[in-house]
Amino acid sequence: MATLKEKQLPQTLHIIDTLIEAADHFSDLxxxxxxxxxxxxxxxxxxGFSAIEKTLAKTKSDEMKQNKESIERSIHFIAKQMEQGNFLKISEVIQFSLMPQFRELKRTFEACIPGEQATEPITIGVxxxxxxxRIAYPEERxxxxxxxxxxxxxxxxxxxSEDVDFENKQINADIxxxxxxxxxxxxxxxxINNIAPSSRIQQTRTERKLRRELPFTSFYVGNKFHLPxxxxxxxKYANLLVPFKMCRHENIIHEFMQENKIVVFKPIMGRRGENIFFVEKRGNRYSLLDHKKEQIIGQEKFNEWLHKVILKRKNSYLVQRYIHSRTKSDEPFHIRAHVQKNGDGSWQLTKIYPRVGSKKSNLSNIANEGRIEELxxxxxxxxxxxxxxxxxxxxxIAIGLTRHLDHIHGLALDELGIDLTIDQNGRFWLHEVNNGPQTLFHEKERAANTVAYAAYIAKNGIVHTNELAERKPIKDQFESRYTNLTWVESTEQSRIGMLMQNNEPDELAVSCARTAHNExxxxxxxxxxxxxxxxxxxxxxxxxxAKWIPKVVEYxxxxxxxxxxRGTKRYRIIYEELEEIPFTNELSVNSVSRSNIYDHLTDANDLKDVTIPYQKVSRxxxxxxxxxxxxxxMLKPDRSASKDCYCISKSAIDHYMMSDEKKNKQYSEIGLTQHLREKIKKGSFVVQQHVKTLTTDGQSSNIRIHxxxxxxxxxSLVSSDPVLEHDGSSRTDNENNWLVQHYGEKCAENLKKQLPALSHKIVTVLERIHAEHFHVVTLDFTVDEKTDLRFVEADFDNRGIDDVKTAQHAIAYxxxxxxxxx
Structure with a gap:
């Protein structure tokens, strides 16, 4: 054991403890x-087990080797059973093999660790x-x-950060x-005990370097939208969440207020009850309350206020159902639970107390004539x-929710402030959770756990991240330390970065560069x-x-x-790294459900007749x-690209034709049934009536709106073009000529008037469905035998749009x- 580095011993033991805890959670799931x-x-x-295998091998212990091999066999067996979905067998192996093996591993490893020797006092960096x-924290703390x-x-x-000297590994500190x-x-x-943990993108270079060299106690849990x-x-615990919507659009807010007459507007990054508004809809008028100041306004003034305050910045507010939680004396209240890890690394309830506000307000904020009481x-x-x-x-709830949040954040949390309330029906609700709760009335109790947990981290050599294992180095990743490229200086101009798959810029990139230059x-x-x-x-x-020149530039x-x-395992690290930067598109790969879109369009009264009959396939x-x-x-995958769609028709008794963009194939009913059964085993599908618009040369064609x-x-409607249904290629004639050719001038004019309004209505519905925003959508329409427009498909990319038009809109947005x- 003497060959192991000193810090590897407690760190490995901590990982084993984490594995035992994770295995217990795994068993519950x-x-x-x-x-x-x-x-x-x-x-x-x-x-986690892979991270300590090399350390275990260095012990040269036969007992350790046998235990390690037993764990490997259990893990391999569980992996095979998970592929088969055999939960019963997995549960047995966890309970009777894996858990005992991890405990035995801990016992064996502890026996190899030499006794503790006298050490220097631990130094904690605040x-x-x-x-x-000393400026950021209150003096009492x-x-x-x-x-x-x-x-x-x-x-x-x-x-x-300005006090750190990396070259000499020294701090010019206040002591x-x-x-x-x-x-x-x-x-x-x-x-290091770090104040106000921030997301990775918000961390300075100094903080990132320190995190590579030293253990930190605190990690970011996200904003008011991230945690829900x-x-x-x-x-688990999702039933505690108060119903809410992101304030992305005026229509979303009005729709939410149809179901919830009294709502609360909260800033995503808000603290201490600041900039919170309570709104009650009273017929055609609105009561708007900001703390204690109430004003009654009409629909027009309310819409003006929404755009001036709530919608001024994209995704800066959420709207939430108002939960009526007031005392018998009509005072607003909530219960604050301050939970911390202690000197043993275990969760402890530092203080829990009701916070009661003024009866003149809807906020239970003790900063404004409020008070605290014994629970x-x-x-x-x-x-x-x-x-x-x-x-x-x-x-x-306070302890259970805390442990659950710690699990889903990689066991890296150190303290939380949890705000709960109870409504008039006795139902419990979660208002919010934050990293750095205010502790004006119990600074000493907080300090006891903060110092003890930091010392625990130092003694045990624990280096937390939000995962059990650290991120592995990426081959051929750019490192600015070794480059001679020119560095771009910061300017007041907006800076747009176009994320591409490889270093092969297309015409769209050139068009974007030219448009950006002009703007x-x-x-x-x-x-x-x-x-x-x-x-x-x-x-x-x-x-x-006319050349692409590489330079070093800030995010x-x-x-x-x-x-x-977004949403793929291969590129997860990229999107996580850049998550605090606004993206033009936030939709994940295969996150769009066709059946969900059709369901919402069917529910909209003015779009029900536009939706073609469909059904989600279960058999x-x-x-x-x-x-x-x-x-x-048409048979369409519920969550995949339109190129995977199939047309099915019955050509004769017991004869079917199934076609895609590449081939046509005939089946008997038995053959088709077997073929379709294999398909629906691999994923969810939607079946829909095939409403065709035939061209003069007999080809099925749609109208595509960008x-x-x-x-x-x-x-904004960028363009509209007739396209061949199977391959999506545009027709050479424009939309107007194509419509006139097929339907005559009067009918063509009527269809042209309907398309923009109909497209805007559908896009509004699509925005309501998806919490993530997007900036481009392609809508396909067909014309039925009654010359009515019918909605076929929505695709969230810019296929078929002219590069210059795409660039102009993309850069402007x-x-x-x-x-x-x-």
């Missing part, structure tokens, strides 16, 4: 038959990236930290010594005999390999004198996503029934997004 999350946690277990913590550090026998140093503050040079600390998305994804007496007074029950449930906007393209993650810069290609203000691979009989009913049908967001963030971030 398997029992719930939650396949997706089981796969995620199992992958983390595999990664760090704020952009300002000295700083004093509590200093007193607690002395009590626990650890040293504290306070510093910001409280001999009853006074002194500026002293100190070696790097053993651990996580809870919904993992399902038990408060609940007994307000809820009588149910008070004890509610108190116990509050405690259970006085900086533009460059880059590929995933061009990102320097550590230095937060990009090798961008700038179009100069852009907006990204035009020409790669469009082959559904398809054959549609063939019998309509003659010709819609893009413009410089005001509004939808990117600038709009950029200005929205100011």
């Amino acid at each position: 398997v029992k719930q038959k939650n396949l997706n999350q089981s796969i995620y946690i199992f992958s983390s277990i595999v990664d 760090y704020s990236s952009r300002a000295n913590p 700083i004093n509590a930290y200093v007193e607690e550090a002395e009590r626990q026998g650890v040293d504290l140093i306070f510093f910001s 409280f010594k001999a009853n006074e503050w002194q500026k002293m040079v100190s070696p790097f600390p053993d651990v 998305k996580k809870l919904v994804k993992y399902r 038990g007496p408060f609940l007994e007074r307000e809820f009588g005999g149910q008070g004890k029950e509610y108190e116990q449930k509050t405690l259970e 006085s906007v900086d533009f460059f393209y880059f590929t995933p390999k061009d990102i320097d993650f550590d230095e937060m810069v990009i090798r961008g290609y700038f179009y100069e004198n 852009p203000d907006v990204i035009y996503d020409h790669l469009r691979m 082959v009989k559904d398809i054959l029934h549609f063939v019998e009913q309509f003659g010709d049908v 819609m893009m967001k413009d410089g005001n963030g509004e939808w 990117a600038v709009h997004l950029s200005e929205g971030q100011i």
Whole structure:
């Protein structure tokens, strides 16, 4: 064991503890038959075990070797059973093999660790990236930290990014010594307690470098929108969430307020109850309450207020159902639970208390004439005999939710502030969760756990990330430290980066560069390999004198996503790295559901007749029934590109024709049934009546409408063209000539008038369906035998649009997004 590095011992032991905890969580997910999350946690277990295999091998212990091989066999067996979906067998193996093997591994490894020897006092660095913590933190908290550090026998140093000397591994720190503050040079600390954790994109280069060298205690959990998305994804505790919508469009807000007469508008990045608005719809008028100031306004004024305040910046507000939670004295209240990890790395309830606001307000904010109370007496007074029950449930939710959030954030969290409330029906709701809760009334209790947990991290050599294993180096990734390229200086101009798959710029990139130049906007393209993650810069290609010139540039203000691979495993790291930068498109690959689109269009009264009859397929009989009913049908994957669509028709008794863009093939009913059964095993499909518009030469054709967001963030009709249905190629004649040729001037004129309005209505519905925004959509229409327009398909890319028109709209919209971030 002596061959192992000193810090590998406690770090490996901590990973084993994490594996035991993850295996226990894995067991619960398997029992719930939650396949997706089981796969995620199992992958983390595999990664974690792989991370310590080399360390285990160095022990040269036969017992350790046998234990390691047993675990490998169990993991391999579980992987095979997961492929078959055999939850019962997986549960047995976890309970009777894997868990005992991990515990035995811990016992064996602990036996190899030599006894502890006297060590130097631990040094904790209290760090704020952009300002000295003594300025950023209230004086009461700083004093509590200093007193607690002395009590626990650890040293504290306070510093910001400008105090760090990487070359000599020193800090020019503020240190409280001999009853006074002194500026002293100190070696790097053993651990860093960081103020106000931020997402990776918001971290300075100094913070990123420090994170590569030293363990940190705190990690970012996301904004008010990110956390609900996580809870919904993992399902557990999602029932606590208050119904909400992102404020992306005026129609979304009005639609939400049809179902919820009283709502709350909250800023995504808000803190301390600031800029929160309560709105109640009263017939055609609205009551707008900002803290205590109420005003009654009409529909026109309300819409003006929405655009001036709520919609001024893209995705800056969410609208939430108002939860009526007030005391018997008509005072608003919520319950704040402050939860921290302690000196053993375990979760502990530091303080839990009701926060009661003024009866003149809807906010239970103690900063505005509010107060705090003891939990038990408060609940007994307000809820009588149910008070004890509610108190116990509050405690259970606070700790249970905290542990769940810690699991889904890679066990890297250190403290949370959880705001719960109880409505008049006794239902519990989660208002919000944040990283750095205010602790004006219990700074000493907070300091005790903060210092103890930081010391625990240092003693055990724990280096947390948001995953069990660190990100592996990427081959051929750009590193700005070794380049001689020119660095681009910062300017006041908006900077747009076009993300592409490879270093082969197309005509669209050239058109974007020229358009950007004309609009006085900086533009460059880059590929995933061009990102320097550590230095937060990009090798961008700038179009100069008809050539693409590589230069080093900081991250852009907006990204035009020409790669469009969000949601894929291969490119996950790219989108995670750039997640704080606005993208022109946020839709993930295969995230769009055809059946969901058709369902929403059918539910819209003015679009119901435009939607062609369809059904989501659950069995082959559904398809054959549609063939019998309509003659010709289209079979479409629910979440895939239109090129995978098939046309099915019945040509004679027991004879069917199935065609795609490449070939036609005849089947008997038995043969077709077998073929379709194999297809629907591989994925979800939608069957739909095939309504055809035939050209004069007998080919099936559609009208394709191209819609893009413009410089005001509004939808604009870019072009409309007739296209052949199977291959999507444009006709040589324009839309007007084509319509006149087939339907005569009067009917053609009527169709031309309908298309823009109809397209805008459909795009509005598409925006309501998807929380993620997008800036381009292609709509295909056909004309039925009654010369009525029927909606066929929506595709979220710019296929078939002229490059110059695409560039003009894309650059204008990117600038709009950029200005929205100011």
